[in-house]
Amino acid sequence: MAREFMLQLAFLILTLSILYVVHNLRKRPPQLRFRNRTRDNHQSNRHLVQGSRLLARARSISQRPQTMAHARNAIIEADQALSLSPRDPAAHILKALALDLMGHRTAALRSMDSALSTPHVKSLSAAEHVDALVKRAELKLAVNRRRRVDSAVEDLVEAVRLSEGRNTAALCSLGECYEWKEMKEKAKEAFQRALDLEPESVKAHNGLDRLGP
Template sequence: MATDPIIQGAIMLLAFIMFFALKYISQQGLTKFRTKHRATLQTQRQLIQASHLLARARATTTKKSQSQSLAKSALTEADDVIAISPDDAAGHIVRALSLDLLGHHVAALKSFDTALSYPRAKSLSVGERADALVKRAEMKVAVNRRRRNDSAIEDLEEAVRLGAGTDAARLFRSLGECYEFKGMNEKAQWAFSEALKT
């Protein structure tokens, strides 16, 4: 009989300990979730803003100074995205496109290399990766066709293997031009005929 109040007291004490432990653990978990979720939302907002600025910069063809200003703003937003989420390829791709628009082609190419490297490439869908490979190949050819043609062909062939992308005609046309430059006329003819089919 004397043990009943002791057992009841022990059960009550255990219940209070469990209550406070659960409350503390859930608050810690929610805080981590909120912080991560907040960072993800901020990254997405800045990425959308950077993409919007980049699109406006490309559309502004009459005033070069305005286009350059918009591209610099897009670059700043992309750098902020990279600072928050360095393993997300999207920020690196927007950065590369902004640098390309500003005329910094070698730096843009390095940003594309970073975006398409592991682990960042995992954050891209198959279509996004194929489009990024095509754009990187076009940049390689623009920077130095003679030195980078083979590397551009590798990127374009990888994009063909992925079998996805938004502009298949552009992909095959670029591949045909690279084959033609290398003197691979049969492969060039095949690529150009594939471009016409799409």
């Protein structure tokens, strides 16, 4: 859980920094519009930073009422960022993570779908794209594993491709999906590739143990 939180937090911070650069490198419109747009981008980034802090705080608190309150406030910050920058995938991702923490996985999945839709996804780096695909696959399985496992596999296969097979989380989740689909050899291959990348991966070890020789 702690490792997942750190990965998600690092993902959010990296997304914010990359997107700030992307926004400021875009072709400038007329001067007045550029000034307004710069102000909006600055305000949007400020909401995203505050929302990320609230989400981190929500995950660090054991009392559920406080966790829920911070998560709700993170969603408010994400919505304010989206009102200023509707195409910013970082805001959709922040909202998805907060909704997921509150247990609203269907709504979280919709937000993640928005982050990965065209043209939003074009603003993501390859690494950010991979992390978002892995998270969306996780949400699909949480919402309805039986109906969405094939769709989750598509996301995870794409995540493995984009990461050139170097993302342990994607490989382990893909292994679990293949295991649920009773595709034993493919599941073992995915878990073994994850183990080769991260020899201490508990999820990969457990997956191989379940599948047996």
